[in-house]
Amino acid sequence: MKNNVTMRDIAERLGVSSVTVSKALNDKEGVSDDLKQKIKTVAEEMGYRYNTLAKSMKEGVTYNIGVIIPERFTGAVQSFYLNMYQSISRALEQYGYYGILHILTNYDEKELNLPRIYVEQKVDGFIILGQVGKKYIEKMKSMDLPKVFLDFYDEHAEIDAVITDNFYGAYDITNYIVSQGHRDIAFVGNIYSTSSIQDRFLGYLKSLLEHKIRPEESMVINDRDEEGRYIEMKLPERLPTAFVCNNDQVAHNLIQQLKREGYNVPDDCSVVGFDNDVYATLTEPQLTTVEVNVEEMAGNAAEFIIEKVKNPIKTYGRVSVKGKIIYRDSVKEIKTR
Amino acid sequence: MKNNVTMRDIAERLGVSSVTVSKALNDKEGVSDDLKQKIKTVAEEMGYRYNTLAKSMKEGVTYNIGVIIPERFTGAVQSFYLNMYQSISRALEQYGYYGILHILTNYDEKELNLPRIYVEQKVDGFIILGQVGKKYIEKMKSMDLPKVFLDFYDEHAEIDAVITDNFYGAYDITNYIVSQGHRDIAFVGNIYSTSSIQDRFLGYLKSLLEHKIRPEESMVINDRDEEGRYIEMKLPERLPTAFVCNNDQVAHNLIQQLKREGYNVPDDCSVVGFDNDVYATLTEPQLTTVEVNVEEMAGNAAEFIIEKVKNPIKTYGRVSVKGKIIYRDSVKEIKTR
DNA sequence: CTGAAAGCGCTTACAG
DNA sequence: CTGAAAGCGCTTACAG
Numbered sequence: 001m002k003n004n005v006t007m008r009d010i011a012e013r014l015g016v017s018s019v020t021v022s023k024a025l026n027d028k029e030g031v032s033d034d035l036k037q038k039i040k041t042v043a044e045e046m047g048y049r050y051n052t053l054a055k056s057m058k059e060g061v062t063y064n065i066g067v068i069i070p071e072r073f074t075g076a077v078q079s080f081y082l083n084m085y086q087s088i089s090r091a092l093e094q095y096g097y098y099g100i101l102h103i104l105t106n107y108d109e110k111e112l113n114l115p116r117i118y119v120e121q122k123v124d125g126f127i128i129l130g131q132v133g134k135k136y137i138e139k140m141k142s143m144d145l146p147k148v149f150l151d152f153y154d155e156h157a158e159i160d161a162v163i164t165d166n167f168y169g170a171y172d173i174t175n176y177i178v179s180q181g182h183r184d185i186a187f188v189g190n191i192y193s194t195s196s197i198q199d200r201f202l203g204y205l206k207s208l209l210e211h212k213i214r215p216e217e218s219m220v221i222n223d224r225d226e227e228g229r230y231i232e233m234k235l236p237e238r239l240p241t242a243f244v245c246n247n248d249q250v251a252h253n254l255i256q257q258l259k260r261e262g263y264n265v266p267d268d269c270s271v272v273g274f275d276n277d278v279y280a281t282l283t284e285p286q287l288t289t290v291e292v293n294v295e296e297m298a299g300n301a302a303e304f305i306i307e308k309v310k311n312p313i314k315t316y317g318r319v320s321v322k323g324k325i326i327y328r329d330s331v332k333e334i335k336t337r
Numbered sequence: 338m339k340n341n342v343t344m345r346d347i348a349e350r351l352g353v354s355s356v357t358v359s360k361a362l363n364d365k366e367g368v369s370d371d372l373k374q375k376i377k378t379v380a381e382e383m384g385y386r387y388n389t390l391a392k393s394m395k396e397g398v399t400y401n402i403g404v405i406i407p408e409r410f411t412g413a414v415q416s417f418y419l420n421m422y423q424s425i426s427r428a429l430e431q432y433g434y435y436g437i438l439h440i441l442t443n444y445d446e447k448e449l450n451l452p453r454i455y456v457e458q459k460v461d462g463f464i465i466l467g468q469v470g471k472k473y474i475e476k477m478k479s480m481d482l483p484k485v486f487l488d489f490y491d492e493h494a495e496i497d498a499v500i501t502d503n504f505y506g507a508y509d510i511t512n513y514i515v516s517q518g519h520r521d522i523a524f525v526g527n528i529y530s531t532s533s534i535q536d537r538f539l540g541y542l543k544s545l546l547e548h549k550i551r552p553e554e555s556m557v558i559n560d561r562d563e564e565g566r567y568i569e570m571k572l573p574e575r576l577p578t579a580f581v582c583n584n585d586q587v588a589h590n591l592i593q594q595l596k597r598e599g600y601n602v603p604d605d606c607s608v609v610g611f612d613n614d615v616y617a618t619l620t621e622p623q624l625t626t627v628e629v630n631v632e633e634m635a636g637n638a639a640e641f642i643i644e645k646v647k648n649p650i651k652t653y654g655r656v657s658v659k660g661k662i663i664y665r666d667s668v669k670e671i672k673t674r
Numbered sequence: 675c676t677g678a679a680a681g682c683g684c685t686t687a688c689a690g
Numbered sequence: 691c692t693g694a695a696a697g698c699g700c701t702t703a704c705a706g
Contacts, residue, residue, distance in 0.1 A: 017676070018677090019702095053394050059700095062390060089439075089440065090440055343684085353692075355684080355693090356686095357691090369691060388684070680702090681700100683698105686697090
């Protein structure tokens with residue numbers, strides 16, 4: 001079924017042992033340069049391909065990393081995590097590892113079913129991309145493989161996490177809005193739903209406090225229900241002059257809603273997002289937002305998990321990656337009253 | 338490093354042989370039901386996990402399928418193929434297989450470097466997602482593993498392909514436009530760049546011919562260069578009343594351009610897309626388009642490749658999956674003159 | 675510098 | 691119904 005040239009075949013052809021072939025092909029000591037060359041040439045000629053499986057078996061290592069994305073983050077339009085997966089996949093390849101994507105279904109999450117790639121020992125570790133439920137996190141602790149959380153963290157879990165700097169990102173962009181003369185600034189997001197949103201809210205809050213702007217409860221607008229589904233937003237009676245949204249998609253939704261109600265962005269009010277994903281440039285006007293450094297986050301996660309595979313004792317704690325503000329057209333300077 | 342409970346451990350605990358354990362755990366004949374039960378219970382107790390690697394080694398099968406996506410189809414916004422990858426990944430899992438994503442870089446494509454997952458024998462077959470260059474297709478033929486093309490095909494290659502029904506999709510949607518009273522209908526797309534675009538163009542053409550509408554060369558508008566980069570489009574002197582775009586993103590670009598030039602869609606002219614991806618709903622107005630049946634395409638590709646792994650002789654030829662028109666707001670009925 | 679032996683964890687005949 | 695032997699393709703000590 002396959003070509004199946006093995007080291008032994010090469011050895012026989014040359015009248016040496018397979019041990020020698022193994023050494024030569026792996027550039028190990030103990031074979032004369034002459035023979036080494038000859039072996040390599042013959043291997044090439046015979047179309048030899050290295051059999052990773054055999055090595056894996058011997059070493060008890062699969063050279064695969066499972067990447068788990070909860071189903072709810074993979075809607076048709078939610079390209080953000082799939083994009084990040086792509087970066088992870090590339091980063092892992094640098095280390096000779098490969099990513100196996102596993103979409104965690106809502107059902108399996110609820111029933112606490114561990115991924116089959118774990119049960120079948122297909123992977124050496126996991127990157128969990130996107131917040132999963134607390135109970136499932138608990139359950140995952142029973143898996144005796146290293147794990148890295150990506151783009152979220154859990155306060156109770158001592159699992160390493162790579163996150164975007166939500167707090168300072170939101171802080172910075174709120175500062176920018178304030179610098180444009182705004183004082184009535186709302187935050188849009190369900191602050192109880194994920195750690196990222198909560199941190200973004202707190203960054204927003206810090207900016208307000210620093211500028212002696214009194215935060216008001218009516219200025220926090222809920223955008224989604226417990227299950228993460230987006231809901232119609234209730235705008236405050238007195239319209240704020242600016243909205244800090246917890247992500248670009250919500251900013252997009254908000255702008256649509258504002259338009260429907262007859263408001264113009266940014267003339268009547270400014271709106272900023274977070275993530276710099278598809279929505280940022282497809283919204284009219286294009287969004288001023290915080291760009292998340294996907295490459296670096298993916299790179300870190302890959303590096304960490306591979307180090308942890310080699311040395312499970314290793315820990316990194318919570319590592320946050322700086323984002324940066326992308327200035328576009330959704331914010332307008334206003335005269336301070 | 339791992340828990341490493343093996344069949345032998347279970348066997349020793351029970352005073353039987355590992356052969357018996359293997360049989361019991363795999364529900365094979367030749368073990369009394371009684372013993373079978375006992376073995377399963379003990380396995381559970383000891384936290385035994387099946388070692389796929391060992392099985393793979395024995396059988397010479399990896400249970401992995403490589404999914405190759407050319408780099409140029411994975412831009413930040415190009416979620417379409419990543420989405421399809423996700424569906425493939427799910428479909429494969431049904432068969433006990435896993436997908437390994439490999440992004441084919443422009444460099445590797447040009448240099449004709451085969452993917453490392455092939456060289457290292459990490460996979461049993463390939464799904465190639467998105468048109469790759471002719472030379473690379475030739476090169477890939479040297480890989481002695483089954484392959485399935487997904488979302489494109491190559492006339493010279495006798496490789497099985499799963500495609501969306503581009504021809505009839507474009508034909509149907511053009512018919513719809515004609516039924517809305519349009520006669521001046523342009524096609525937008527570089528008809529030399531991919532087989533899909535070409536087929537969509539031909540579907541458009543068939544509809545025109547059937548309705549005795551004389552096709553004009555000026556009515557074919559180029560949207561991208563040889564490398565697939567989008568370019569500014571040249572609108573014809575006399576504006577057609579409708580545009581059939583080869584995909585949603587292009588439709589989106591076109592609408593932006595029309596807006597800039599002071600035209601209103603659909604009042605001044607109608608525009609339709611193809612794919613029903615992110616752009617379809619994010620464009621204003623939302624696009625009438627042809628929805629590609631991603632699930633079914635992914636499902637077919639997965640099924641085919643796995644059958645071919647089991648039986649390399651098997652061929653499927655070119656299988657096209659029907660799409661369907663999604664009616665939205667970008668087409669307006671006009672009075673026939 | 676070269677190689678025989680043992681083993682990674684499982685399964686497939688085959689023998690009892 | 692149960693199990694000893696051999697083998698999948700490689701590598702790791704160890705011996706010569």
